[in-house]
Amino acid sequence: MNQRIENHPIIDIPTRKRLKFFYNGKALFGFEGDTIASALHAAGITQLSKSIKHHRPRGFYCAIGNCSSCFMRVNGNPNVKTCVEPLREDMIVESQEGRGSIK
Amino acid sequence: MIHADILVIGGGPSGLSAAIAAGKSGAEVLLVERSQYFGGQLVKQTHMFFGSEKQHASSRGFDIGKKLVEEVKKYGNIKIFHNTTALGIYEDGVVTLEQKIGAEEIYLKVRPQSIIIGTGALEKSLPFPNNDLPGIYGAGAVQTLMNEYLVKPGKRVLMVGAGNIGLIISYQLLQAGVEVAGIIDASPKIGGYLVHASKIRRSGVPILTGHTIVKAEGDKHLEKATIAKVDDHWKPIPGSEMDMNVDVICISVGLTPSSAFFWQGGCEMKYVRELGGYVPKRNRFLQTTVENIYVAGDSAGIEEASSAMVEGSIAGFAASHDLGFVYEDFDREMQDLLEELQGLRGGEKGAHIRAGYEKVMF
Amino acid sequence: MLKTTGVPSDRDIEEVFPPRERLEKGPVVVVECFETIPCNPCYTACHSGGIEAFKDITDLPTIDFEKCNGCTLCISSCPGLAIMVIDYTYHQDFVKIIIPFEFFPLPKEGEWVKGLDRNGEEVVKVQVLSVKNSKKQDKTSVISIAVPKAHYKKIRNIKVGVPND
Numbered sequence: 001m002n003q004r005i006e007n008h009p010i011i012d013i014p015t016r017k018r019l020k021f022f023y024n025g026k027a028l029f030g031f032e033g034d035t036i037a038s039a040l041h042a043a044g045i046t047q048l049s050k051s052i053k054h055h056r057p058r059g060f061y062c063a064i065g066n067c068s069s070c071f072m073r074v075n076g077n078p079n080v081k082t083c084v085e086p087l088r089e090d091m092i093v094e095s096q097e098g099r100g101s102i103k
Numbered sequence: 104m105i106h107a108d109i110l111v112i113g114g115g116p117s118g119l120s121a122a123i124a125a126g127k128s129g130a131e132v133l134l135v136e137r138s139q140y141f142g143g144q145l146v147k148q149t150h151m152f153f154g155s156e157k158q159h160a161s162s163r164g165f166d167i168g169k170k171l172v173e174e175v176k177k178y179g180n181i182k183i184f185h186n187t188t189a190l191g192i193y194e195d196g197v198v199t200l201e202q203k204i205g206a207e208e209i210y211l212k213v214r215p216q217s218i219i220i221g222t223g224a225l226e227k228s229l230p231f232p233n234n235d236l237p238g239i240y241g242a243g244a245v246q247t248l249m250n251e252y253l254v255k256p257g258k259r260v261l262m263v264g265a266g267n268i269g270l271i272i273s274y275q276l277l278q279a280g281v282e283v284a285g286i287i288d289a290s291p292k293i294g295g296y297l298v299h300a301s302k303i304r305r306s307g308v309p310i311l312t313g314h315t316i317v318k319a320e321g322d323k324h325l326e327k328a329t330i331a332k333v334d335d336h337w338k339p340i341p342g343s344e345m346d347m348n349v350d351v352i353c354i355s356v357g358l359t360p361s362s363a364f365f366w367q368g369g370c371e372m373k374y375v376r377e378l379g380g381y382v383p384k385r386n387r388f389l390q391t392t393v394e395n396i397y398v399a400g401d402s403a404g405i406e407e408a409s410s411a412m413v414e415g416s417i418a419g420f421a422a423s424h425d426l427g428f429v430y431e432d433f434d435r436e437m438q439d440l441l442e443e444l445q446g447l448r449g450g451e452k453g454a455h456i457r458a459g460y461e462k463v464m465f
Numbered sequence: 466m467l468k469t470t471g472v473p474s475d476r477d478i479e480e481v482f483p484p485r486e487r488l489e490k491g492p493v494v495v496v497e498c499f500e501t502i503p504c505n506p507c508y509t510a511c512h513s514g515g516i517e518a519f520k521d522i523t524d525l526p527t528i529d530f531e532k533c534n535g536c537t538l539c540i541s542s543c544p545g546l547a548i549m550v551i552d553y554t555y556h557q558d559f560v561k562i563i564i565p566f567e568f569f570p571l572p573k574e575g576e577w578v579k580g581l582d583r584n585g586e587e588v589v590k591v592q593v594l595s596v597k598n599s600k601k602q603d604k605t606s607v608i609s610i611a612v613p614k615a616h617y618k619k620i621r622n623i624k625v626g627v628p629n630d
Binding site: 003004005008009010011013033034035038041042046047048051056057058059060061062063064065066069075083084086088 | 137138139149163206225226228235236237238239240241243244245247248249250252253254255256278279280322323324361
C-alpha cells in the first residue's frame with residue numbers, strides 16, 4: 001500500500017530528490033526532507049527498536065525528538081533519534097540491541 | 104564564546120515573536136532552534152487560525168510560520184541558528200549548545216545577558232495494555248508525519264481525545280486520505296471547539312463521548328483496539344466493550360509544558376493543572392523569579408499559537424527594556440499586547456486559562 | 466446535544482437561519498457558530514455590513530440579513546468552516562447551497578455527488594453547479610450545489626464519488 005501522500009487539498013507537494021539508504025543491509029529509498037523514521041514508515045517499516053528489558057516491539061511515539069522510542073544505530077553511531085535525524089544518501093541504518101554501545 | 108544580549112531558546116511562534124520584539128528594541132539576539140525548520144508547531148498546521156486579523160485569523164498555520172521567519176530575517180541584529188539544540192543553563196550564566204552542520208556536530212557556548220525560553224510542550228501519553236505498540240502515536244506525531252513528511256500513518260485510525268488537537272488532526276487525516284474510524288473521549292462533553300467537531304461529524308466520523316480505550320492488541324504492530332463506555336467515575340462499564348479494527352491509534356490527551364530549562368535555571372516552579380503541568384511563576388511581563396529568565400508560549404502554560412505569539416512579543420520587549428534596549432513605542436505597544444492577551448483569554452473557553460494564570464502570577 | 470455529539474440540533478439551526486421572507490428575496494448567509502471563542506475574520510471579510518462589528522472578539526457574530534447580499538466572501542474566511550450561503554430563489558424545485566470544501570478529489574461542474582446531512586449521512590444525490598478556487602480563498606474551495614427543496618435545511622456537506630462507487 002502506498003504510504004506516501006501524493007496530492008493534498010492544502011499542501012503543495014514538492015518534487016523531491018530520491019535518496020538511497022540501507023536498513024539492516026537492505027537498500028531502500030526515501031526523499032530529501034525525510035527523517036530516517038519517516039522514510040522507514042513510508043517503506044512499511046514501523047518497528048524501529050525493541051524495549052530494553054522485555055524486547056517488546058517499539059516504533060516512534062512523539063516524532064519530535066522527546067520520547068526516545070525511535071533510537072537506532074546510524075552510520076555506526078548508537079542511539080540516534082531517527083524521528084528527527086534527516087535522511088542522507090547512503091546512510092546505514094541498523095536496529096540496535098539493548099541500549100546501544102559506542103564501539 | 105558567542106555574544107548575545109538576549110538568547111531565545113526555541114524557534115516556534117513564541118520564540119520568533121520574542122526575537123522580533125527584541126530585535127525591534129535594538130538588542131543583539133541569538134535564537135536557537137533544534138529542528139531543521141523554524142516555526143515550531145506552525146510548520147505542520149494546515150488549518151486556518153482563529154483570533155483576530157492582527158493574530159493572522161483565517162491564515163493557515165504554516166503561512167503564519169513563514170511570515171514570522173521572513174520578518175526575523177529582516178533584522179541584522181537577530182541571528183537564527185537551526186539544527187541547534189540548547190543543552191544546558193549553567194550557574195555562571197553560560198548556555199551550552201550543540202549545532203549540527205551536515206554530519207558534523209559542533210559544541211558552542213553563549214553567555215547572554217537574558218534568556219527567553221519558548222520551548223513549547225510535550226504530548227502526554229495514556230496508560231493502557233499494549234500502549235507501546237508501533238502504530239500507537241501521539242496525535243501531534245501523526246500530524247508531523249502527514250503534514251511535514253507527507254507520509255500516511257496507516258489505513259484506519261482511532262483518535263483518543265476530542266480536544267482541539269484530536270478534532271483538528273482527525274480532519275487532517277481525512278484530508279490526507281486516511282479513514283478515521285472514530286473519536287473517543289472519556290469526558291461527557293467535547294473539549295475542543297464545536298465548529299471543529301461539527302465539520303468532522305458532517306464528514307461522517309463518529310464522536311463518542313463518555314468512552315475510553317481499554318486495550319490495544321497486535322503482534323509487531325497495532326491490529327485492534329477495544330473501547331468501552333465509562334461510568335460517572337470514569338471507569339469502563341463491563342459489557343460495553345467494542346472492538347475496532349484499526350492500525351493506528353492517535354493519543355490526544357493533552358500537552359504538558361516543557362520545563363527542563365526553568366528547573367535548571369533555578370526558576371520557582373508550580374504545578375498548575377489548568378496550564379498542563381509544571382510552569383515557572385512569572386509577572387505580567389513574563390519575567391520568572393530569576394531576574395534574567397523570561398518565559399513565553401506553551402512552556403508558560405498550554406494555550407494557543409495566537410497567545411504564544413503575543414506572549415513572545417511581551418517577553419521580547421520586556422527583556423530588552425530591562426537591559427536598557429527600549430523600543431521607542433514601548434508603553435503603547437506593551438499596553439496593546441497585554442490587552443490583546445486578555446482578549447484571547449476571554450469568554451467561556453478562556454475561563455480555565457484565567458484560573459490557571461491566577462495561580463502563577465506574582 | 467451539540468456539546469456531546471458535535472452536531473447542531475434542528476433547533477440550533479432554526480436559530481441561525483434567516484427568516485423565510487429574507488430567504489425568498491435571494492442569496493443570504495447562514496452562520497452556524499454557537500460557541501463564544503475568540504474569532505472574528507468573518508467580520509473582516511464582509512464588505513456589505515451583513516456581519517456586524519464585534520464588541521468583544523469572543524462574541525457570536527451578529528448578522529444583518531437585510532444588508533447581507535449572499536456574496537460568499539465570508540465562506541472561505543471562517544476557520545471553523547461554519548458558514549454557508551443559501552439561495553432559495555435559485556429554482557422553483559431546487560435551492561442553491563454554497564459550502565466550503567477542503568478535500569480531494571474536488572468534484573467537477575455538473576457532477577452528481579452525495580448530499581450529506583450534519584451527521585455525515587447521505588440524504589439525496591445533488592448536482593454540483595460550480596467549484597470556485599481563487600487565490601484569496603487560500604485552498605478552501607467554495608462549491609455550489611442544487612438541493613431539492615424538501616431537503617434544503619438538512620444538506621450541509623457533500624461526498625464526491627470514489628472509484629468503486
